[in-house]
Structure formats: structure tokens, C-alpha cells
Amino acid sequence: MVATPGDGDPFFDAVRLLLLLEAAATEPDLRTPEVVPADAVGVVRTQTLLQKLDFWLRYPDYLADELLTEYERSGEAVLLDIAAEILNSDEPELRQIPMLRYKFGAYEPLDMPMSVLSVAGLAVVRWSRTEQRVRHYDYYLTARGRATAQSCVADFPELAWYGERTRLVVALAQGTGSTGTALRKRQYLQRDYAGTGLNEEIASIAERARRRLRASRAAAGVSAS
Template sequence: MVAPLAVRKASRWQDSVRLLLLIDAAAKSPAEDENVPASTVGAVHTQVRLQKLDFWVRYPDYLAFELMNEYEAAPEEAGLLSLASDILDSEEPDLRRFPMLRHKFGAFEELDDALAPLVERGLIRKTQILGRTGQNRVVEHVYFLLERGREVARSLLRDAPALEWYVKRTQLVVALVDGLGGTQIKDRQYLLSEYADTPWRQYFAPITEQARARLRQLKAAAQMPVSDVNQEAS
């Protein structure tokens, strides 16, 4: 019997820092009628949205594929293709990948362990919105970024320059789907067959070679130089 391949896991510290930077990048000003904790500077609504954004941070090849989708929809935005190329022409899809499991509604991972240190240190607060009176079903999770959390997020790059990749990547992922809710992002991710066809409770497999092949085609059509990395992958 062949032993299953080991799955690369992030440490709790890595998960906590990545989620803090992602919440900092994604947080929007809370609504005026929203009951927010003191010192709140922004809020991220729905666990679905946070999970789907996190998926693209943890799977650079899937993110590159989505950037190519955006480029095909707006070919005048050549920078999108350049961003995809920067990802796929490097070792990033392997070095930065931290696998996630497929659950009923797509990529999902329990967040409580990673968020607990952020809550304990007064960096974020989280709450649950329940359904109608008499129901005990959570209909929405809300993550509040506190002033201290923003200060720490902004100081991380100064104190640990190696985190620059995560700062830029979380900002890119958020900008890619600015204004979209979690369900809309989930629906976009399901458009890719490799994502949609992943069996339930199995890890999403990399799509690096498929993405590189598509990049070569788009570069050829746009008469852009094909990199050595892409040539070697062919």
C-alpha cells in the first residue's frame, strides 16, 4: 500500500499573520447602524469571503489563472497578464502553496485556532449573527479589525521584511474582487473545473502546469516574450 503524500502545513503563527494581513487588506468601514466594538477601524463580513480570499493567497497558481480570466475579459489591461507571468515564471506556486480541503461549499479551513491569538491580543474581534428569533443558526460571521490590529499589521513589514510578499499578495487578492461578496467569489472559483471537480474532503491539487500552458498561449497571442521557465515547463 502506497503511503499518502505529506501535506505541507503552515504553522499557527504563519496562519495568524496571514489572516491578520488579509483582514487588514479586506476591511471596510462598518455601516453606521452596525454594532461595532470600540476602536474598530474596519470590518470583514462573512466567513465565506474570508475563506475564498485566503484560498487565492494559498494557491498562487489558481490566482494566476483568475488573473488571466480578468485579462481575457479586458485585454487592454496588460498588467494583469504580467502579474500572472510573475507568479508562474517563478517557484512561487510550489513555495507559497499551503493546501486547503474541499468542503460542501468549496475551499474551507477552520479559522478559530489561527484567529484566537489575534483576539487574545486585542487585534481583532469576531462575532456571529444568528437567524430569526427562535433559531440558533449562524447566518453570518463578522471580523472587526481594531486599531491595535491595524498598527501591528502595518508594523509587520518594518519588523519582518520577509513578510512583504504576504502584504502585497493579500492586497492584490482583495483588489481583484473588490466589492464582491463571498458567494460571488465562491461562484467564480467554481467556474474552474479543477476546483469544482475536487472530491469532497480532499485537498485541492495544484494547477501550475495547466496555468503555465495557458499563459504561453496568451503571451503568444499578445506577442509577448515567453519566459525560460515557461519554455522548460512545455
């Protein structure tokens, strides 16, 4: 069996995060050349944003449930269709990569996978700190990192799902408040997420999301098949 990102190997976690960085990165601020790496082509600002995007990537059921929320708000049928594609498959069971709930929501240490990317010249981490703690992280994607992410998806079919899904996750985030703080607040609106104990694994909501999907499709007059 071909291993995929999230099988517990830091290399695969690094691949998943690289694809997420490539999808989510925005233009770096070149007015601060002393901070921005010379070969940077994009940046994801704050660890909170990266963690919250990664949560939706790792929990397809939560992602689908958010798509249903957006469908109910906007009435865009394509959102209902995408949620159905996810929930009518075994994707929520097969693709889930569990995360723990920390004091600021879903969390997993990024040091090891980001070290893999940094050593390979694919990404650079910059941070600012006070005397007591690191205050802020920026994750820069390099030109080599972007080329590698694009070639991974093109050359390895088993990674195509991650390439497509990172784009969906980022599109949802951009449409609903794409700062880390905004996504954290939105994810805490999920009662199962918010009710998870500190340092406990966030459980699946697949069955609840499937019931919601059936109700939404019935209300829209769409066949359940």
C-alpha cells in the same frame, strides 16, 4: 529558515489572516454601536468572503489563472505581466498552503488563528445565530490590529510578500464581485476546484496555468522569456 504564515502553526495562520483583514476591511457600520467593537477600524463581512480571499492567497496558481481570465476580458497588459511573474517563478510550489474542499468550496477552520488575534486585541469576531447554527460571522479589525499588520510588513521582510499579495487578491476580488457568494461561484468555475471531492485537498493547477500563460503571451506577440 524563517517561518512564514501557513507553516502549520496557528500563530503564522493568524499573521496571514491579520494581513488579509487589513487589506480587505471596509468601514464598519457605526449605526449599530451595540454590535461594532468600540476600537474597530474595519470589517470583513462573512466567513465565506474571508475564506475565498484566503484561497487565492494560498494558491498562487489559481490567482494567476484568474488574472489571465481578467486579461482576456479586459486586454490590460499589466494583468498578463503579473500572472507571468507568478507562474514563471517557483511561487506556486513554494507558497501554496493547501486547503480542503468543503460543501461550499475551499475551507479551513478559522477558530484557532482568530482566537490568537482576538486574545491579542488585534481582531474581534461577531456572529449571529439561529437555534440550530451560527448564521453569519463578521471579522472586525481593531486599531491595534491595523498598526500591527502595517508594522509586521515594515519590520519583517519575509512578510512583505504577504503584504503585497493580499492587496492583489483584494483588488481582483473588488473587480470581479467582491461578495463571498460571488467569489465562491467564480472559484467553482475552475474544473479542478469543482471536481475535487468533499474533504479532499484542492490540487495545484500550476502546469495548466503555465500552458495558458504561454498561449496568451504568444497570442499577444510577447516573448516567452
